[in-house]
Amino acid sequence: MVQTPIIIAEGVGKYFGDFKALTDVDLIVNQGERVVICGPSGSGKSTLIRCFNGLENHDTGRLCVDGMELREDAPGMRQLRQDVGMVFQQFNLFPHLTILENLIIGPMKVRKQSRAAAEATARKYLERVRIPEQADKRPAQLSGGQQQRVAIARALCMQPRVMLFDEPTSALDPEMIGEVLDVMVELAETGMTMVVVTHEMGFARKVADTMVFMEAGRIVEVSPPETFFTAPKSQRARVFLDQILEH
Amino acid sequence: MPSFLKRLKWADWLILIVLVGAFGYVGLRLEGTLNYTWRWELIPDYFIRYREDRQEWFANLLLQGLFATLRICIYAGILAAIFGTILGVARCAENLTIRLLARTYLELLRNIPPVVIIFIFFFFLSQQLIDALNMNAWARGIARSDSAPAWEFFFGDMRRFPSLVSGVLVLGLFQAAFVGEIVRAGIQSIPKGQFEAARAIGMSRSQEMRYIVMPQALRKVVPPMANQFISLIKDSSIISLISVQELTYKTVELVASTRLIFEAWLTTAACYFILCFGLSLLFRRLEKH
Ligand SMILES: Nc1ncnc2c1ncn2[C@@H]1O[C@H](COP(=O)(O)OP(=O)(O)O)[C@@H](O)[C@H]1O
Ligand SMILES: [Mg+2]
Numbered sequence: 001m002v003q004t005p006i007i008i009a010e011g012v013g014k015y016f017g018d019f020k021a022l023t024d025v026d027l028i029v030n031q032g033e034r035v036v037i038c039g040p041s042g043s044g045k046s047t048l049i050r051c052f053n054g055l056e057n058h059d060t061g062r063l064c065v066d067g068m069e070l071r072e073d074a075p076g077m078r079q080l081r082q083d084v085g086m087v088f089q090q091f092n093l094f095p096h097l098t099i100l101e102n103l104i105i106g107p108m109k110v111r112k113q114s115r116a117a118a119e120a121t122a123r124k125y126l127e128r129v130r131i132p133e134q135a136d137k138r139p140a141q142l143s144g145g146q147q148q149r150v151a152i153a154r155a156l157c158m159q160p161r162v163m164l165f166d167e168p169t170s171a172l173d174p175e176m177i178g179e180v181l182d183v184m185v186e187l188a189e190t191g192m193t194m195v196v197v198t199h200e201m202g203f204a205r206k207v208a209d210t211m212v213f214m215e216a217g218r219i220v221e222v223s224p225p226e227t228f229f230t231a232p233k234s235q236r237a238r239v240f241l242d243q244i245l246e247h
Numbered sequence: 248m249p250s251f252l253k254r255l256k257w258a259d260w261l262i263l264i265v266l267v268g269a270f271g272y273v274g275l276r277l278e279g280t281l282n283y284t285w286r287w288e289l290i291p292d293y294f295i296r297y298r299e300d301r302q303e304w305f306a307n308l309l310l311q312g313l314f315a316t317l318r319i320c321i322y323a324g325i326l327a328a329i330f331g332t333i334l335g336v337a338r339c340a341e342n343l344t345i346r347l348l349a350r351t352y353l354e355l356l357r358n359i360p361p362v363v364i365i366f367i368f369f370f371f372l373s374q375q376l377i378d379a380l381n382m383n384a385w386a387r388g389i390a391r392s393d394s395a396p397a398w399e400f401f402f403g404d405m406r407r408f409p410s411l412v413s414g415v416l417v418l419g420l421f422q423a424a425f426v427g428e429i430v431r432a433g434i435q436s437i438p439k440g441q442f443e444a445a446r447a448i449g450m451s452r453s454q455e456m457r458y459i460v461m462p463q464a465l466r467k468v469v470p471p472m473a474n475q476f477i478s479l480i481k482d483s484s485i486i487s488l489i490s491v492q493e494l495t496y497k498t499v500e501l502v503a504s505t506r507l508i509f510e511a512w513l514t515t516a517a518c519y520f521i522l523c524f525g526l527s528l529l530f531r532r533l534e535k536h
Contacts, residue, residue, distance in 0.1 A: 090440050
């Protein structure tokens with residue numbers, strides 16, 4: 001199979017003031033690939049995937065997403081964000097809108113779809129994330145797990161070509177993690193390109209094509225999951241895995 | 248003894264006695280030394296009076312003034328809300344020039360005495376505008392025409408329309424600076440995640456403001472805006488200085504022509520107090536629901 005790269009990072013660096021949050025990051029994500037990024041807190045995982053949709057601007061190196069080179073003021077940035085879905089740790093649903101409105105506002109206002117078309121898509125995805133009956137409620141009336149599933153549906157309604165997840169289950173109560181991961185596994189089965197920052201190693205084993213381990217702003221290891229979980233190449237990844245698998 | 252009296256300690260009694268003493272002293276001075284004769288019975292006539300010759304009730308100075316104050320405050324409040332929202336959004340703009348302009352406006356208004364600002368707005372802005380639009384002649388025309396009553400319902404005496412416009416402009420622009428601060432605080436109270444989520448679905452900066460941030464921010468600023476409206480009513484008394492015939496101006500007139508100094512000012516104070524305190528109770532009640 002011919003592999004088409006959809007995200008290409010070459011020597012990407014990012015500063016926050018004097019602090020270097022990313023150093024020389026090289027990574028290629030191919031179409032349909034599922035990449036799971038892990039690493040200790042503060043290692044730059046969020047910063048990296050936020051660079052992928054331009055929520056942060058990288059300072060050095062080159063970053064191409066979906067055929068476009070990302071720069072702070074590049075004219076295509078908005079178009080790019082429409083094609084790159086993002087799910088946040090804190091859900092970030094719009095609290096003043098109903099669930100359905102949360103889902104259709106992007107397609108209607110940004111993609112200029114008709115309300116009917118947007119609603120049809122929205123209901124389809126609500127079905128997919130298994131909460132069709134909550135359409136008219138407000139986000140605050142839903143549990144954390146339900147809210148995160150709505151957030152996934154909201155991103156999907158934009159028909160993105162890539163989905164980014166930044167620790168989608170770490171703000172959830174343990175009993176709700178499963179329902180969100182299930183939805184993500186199903187999404188992976190549809191062939192969606194996914195970049196997921198998570199510490200859920202069970203999920204990673206199940207869906208990841210590639211494991212990325214980061215530490216102190218650098219990518220330390222890129223391996224297929226078989227290698228990563230049984231015989232990680234780097235000492236640091238081994239220590240990290242021992243730590244989180246203990247729990 | 249009622250229960251609240253039992254709760255008073257000796258220090259409370261001392262304070263009460265001093266207060267009563269102070270008021271009593273002023274009262275005695277008025278009665279004795281100044282030989283002031285209270286004529287409270289005249290005050291009601293200056294609100295509303297029956298004219299024998301025309302056989303009808305008409306609103307006298309104080310009531311006219313009260314109506315004028317209410318009208319001006321409502322229009323100025325609307326102007327301040329609109330312009331203030333624009334200023335508040337400008338304070339949060341990405342463009343540095345826009346941000347600086349909005350900031351400059353606020354700092355000017357915050358660091359120049361209100362009275363001076365009112366005069367500057369009056370001479371530099373509203374006077375020029377009224378001349379440029381030839382509003383005086385237009386308003387006089389309306390006052391003479393058949394449609395005058397309809398206009399007067401909204402704007403009062405049409406011959407005084409330019410003065411009303413001045414009052415509304417000056418007061419509205421003045422208050423807008425503070426409304427702008429409220430709106431800015433409202434926008435900044437919206438979590439960063441909301442901006443990011445909006446941007447992540449490809450919204451432009453203006454869509455993000457319009458559909459996501461402002462609807463949430465405006466809901467949050469309703470209570471402080473209501474309080475600001477009460478401030479506006481109080482501040483409206485300074486536009487009497489530019490001869491807008493509102494309650495304070497009418498009171499000055501009344502005092503000048505009748506010498507009812509204490510009665511008139513106490514009455515006017517009571518009007519403002521009832522209006523402002525009543526509104527603040529109302530807003531507090533609405534807020535609870
Ligand atoms: N907006 C910011 N300003 C300053 N420092 C930041 C900012 N965002 C992240 N950082 C710093 O960059 C480093 C990497 O952060 P992050 O990418 O959030 O790590 P991770 O997601 O792996 O926990 C951290 O040390 C963090 O303190
Ligand atoms: Mg993070």
